[in-house]
Amino acid sequence: MPVVRVDNLTFRYNGIDVLSNISFAVEKGLYLGIVGPNGSGKSTLIKNILGILRPEKGRVELFGRPLSDFRQWERIGYLPQRLSALNTHFPGTVEEIIQMGLSKKNQDTLTRTLKMMAIAHLGSRLIGELSYGEQQRAMLARALIRRPELLIFDEPTTALDPETREMFYSLTGEMNQQEGTTVILVTHDIGVIGEYARNLLYLDKKVIFSGTFKEFCSSRDMAGIFGPSSQHIICHQHDRTGGTI
Amino acid sequence: MDLMEVMRYGFVQRAMIAGVLIAAVSALLGMFLVLRRFSLIGDGLAHTTFGSVAVVLLIGISPLYVTVAALPLVIISSLAIYKLTSSRKINADSAIGIISSLGIAAGVVLASLSGGYNVDLFSYLFGNILTVNNTELILAFIVFVMVLAVVVYFYDDLFALTFDQELACSMGINTGRINILLFLLTAVAAVLAMKVAGIMLVSAMLILPALTALQMSMSFRKTLIAAVGFAVGSVLCGIIIAFMLNLPAGAMIVLLNICFLSAVFVVKKLYVPRR
Numbered sequence: 181m182p183v184v185r186v187d188n189l190t191f192r193y194n195g196i197d198v199l200s201n202i203s204f205a206v207e208k209g210l211y212l213g214i215v216g217p218n219g220s221g222k223s224t225l226i227k228n229i230l231g232i233l234r235p236e237k238g239r240v241e242l243f244g245r246p247l248s249d250f251r252q253w254e255r256i257g258y259l260p261q262r263l264s265a266l267n268t269h270f271p272g273t274v275e276e277i278i279q280m281g282l283s284k285k286n287q288d289t290l291t292r293t294l295k296m297m298a299i300a301h302l303g304s305r306l307i308g309e310l311s312y313g314e315q316q317r318a319m320l321a322r323a324l325i326r327r328p329e330l331l332i333f334d335e336p337t338t339a340l341d342p343e344t345r346e347m348f349y350s351l352t353g354e355m356n357q358q359e360g361t362t363v364i365l366v367t368h369d370i371g372v373i374g375e376y377a378r379n380l381l382y383l384d385k386k387v388i389f390s391g392t393f394k395e396f397c398s399s400r401d402m403a404g405i406f407g408p409s410s411q412h413i414i415c416h417q418h419d420r421t422g423g424t425i
Numbered sequence: 426m427d428l429m430e431v432m433r434y435g436f437v438q439r440a441m442i443a444g445v446l447i448a449a450v451s452a453l454l455g456m457f458l459v460l461r462r463f464s465l466i467g468d469g470l471a472h473t474t475f476g477s478v479a480v481v482l483l484i485g486i487s488p489l490y491v492t493v494a495a496l497p498l499v500i501i502s503s504l505a506i507y508k509l510t511s512s513r514k515i516n517a518d519s520a521i522g523i524i525s526s527l528g529i530a531a532g533v534v535l536a537s538l539s540g541g542y543n544v545d546l547f548s549y550l551f552g553n554i555l556t557v558n559n560t561e562l563i564l565a566f567i568v569f570v571m572v573l574a575v576v577v578y579f580y581d582d583l584f585a586l587t588f589d590q591e592l593a594c595s596m597g598i599n600t601g602r603i604n605i606l607l608f609l610l611t612a613v614a615a616v617l618a619m620k621v622a623g624i625m626l627v628s629a630m631l632i633l634p635a636l637t638a639l640q641m642s643m644s645f646r647k648t649l650i651a652a653v654g655f656a657v658g659s660v661l662c663g664i665i666i667a668f669m670l671n672l673p674a675g676a677m678i679v680l681l682n683i684c685f686l687s688a689v690f691v692v693k694k695l696y697v698p699r700r
Binding site for chain 1: 460461462581584585587588589591592594595596597598638639642643644645646647648
């Protein structure tokens with residue numbers, strides 16, 4: 181049973197197709213990278229999977245259940261690219277934000293997660309007072325605290341410093357490898373995809389490519405899109421690490 | 426006249442109890458509205474209340490039941506604002522502006538049809554908490570219990586929704602249901618606040634206590650409690666000062682709220698170091 185199944189999904193905005201007949205499945209334990217140019221519908225696809233947007237037609241299943249029947253949201257951790265409308269005056273502390281929506285709040289788990297993300301000293305600070313990097317660490321802690329089976333990241337490291345970015349990717353890679361956590365990562369950072377992801381979905385309003393890295397590396401279509409040298413670099417990166425850092 | 430003497434009057438006691446309940450309701454809802462940039466919804470609904478009161482007075486319903494009778498139209502207006510806002514084609518402030526101007530325009534036309542502005546309609550424009558009747562007191566109590574129950578029961582959902590609607594949606598929270606609940610309760614609170622501060626100042630009851638509490642940079646829960654504290658304090662002090670100095674209570678309550686906001690703002694500027 182796939183963790184995520186998308187069947188024939190079409191999403192329109194103001195009468196224009198943003199996504200057209202998208203179909204793919206994500207099996208348990210997979211690290212899937214979703215790439216594509218700006219405006220290709222990557223974030224829209226994620227929002228349709230999570231029920232934030234409603235598709236024009238098509239079907240999304242999470243853990244074998246149709247999205248409309250799915251209730252076990254604690255199995256999913258989501259980190260958006262940027263909070264849609266963060267009010268800098270919002271009076272929520274980092275601790276309140278991280279524990280948001282948890283049915284069982286446990287102080288030990290909270291302390292452990294804060295330490296893991298190196299933000300233990302920020303627990304009582306208001307989220308709006310933090311830098312963007314610190315906010316993203318807090319939001320990642322929120323996504324991880326419930327030890328989800330599926331992690332969905334939408335360009336999570338945009339504007340993060342290299343150290344935080346490295347910590348972010350090694351942590352999610354570790355969770356994927358050691359705990360079998362399924363990861364869906366939307367990113368522009370094609371080098372990262374080469375290092376960590378095992379499967380790739382190239383999107384440009386429709387699925388242009390979906391498959392393993394081996395298939396990607398031998399695809400003439402992808403060589404046409406990325407250019408042979410870029411494709412070679414990405415594949416070399418993947419071969420070096422095996423997509424399993 | 427001393428304080429104990431003032432408190433002996435039945436109408437002052439009623440005003441105090443109703444004022445505290447309405448202040449708490451307005452402050453609780455105001456926190457969510459201010460943080461979600463719906464601050465002006467109180468203003469919009471108050472203007473709609475003007476139209477609704479004009480309808481009620483035109484029909485000839487007893488002044489005792491005007492507050493209750495005005496409720497359905499204001500509730501419909503709040504749902505219209507919600508519907509317009511969630512269409513994504515109209516901004517929240519524009520949606521509030523449309524319904525607000527409709528309420529005022531309809532009120533003026535209806536007042537004109539009923540033979541011009543009469544004393545009753547004028548009293549609703551500026552409010553008079555000292556005229557709260559038993560029906561309104563009971564209504565205030567019911568609404569207080571309802572709002573408190575909703576805030577306690579849906580606290581986590583409201584917190585997440587106020588923080589980020591898309592994130593709340595990704596957590597499986599039925600954001601549409603919570604939004605409708607919030608808008609409906611705000612409509613009822615606006616009608617009740619009309620009695621305290623008058624149609625012209627309803628939004629002040631919703632916005633000012635929350636804004637004051639937000640200046641204190643505390644956790645969400647503490648800010649919510651502080652907002653209720655400021656709202657209740659301003660109503661109690663406002664009623665006493667107004668009664669003793671023979672001044673309008675609604676305006677006095679709003680002025681006290683502004684004093685609290687200014688005081689907290691100044692103290693924060695002077696004594697709280699920037700991090």
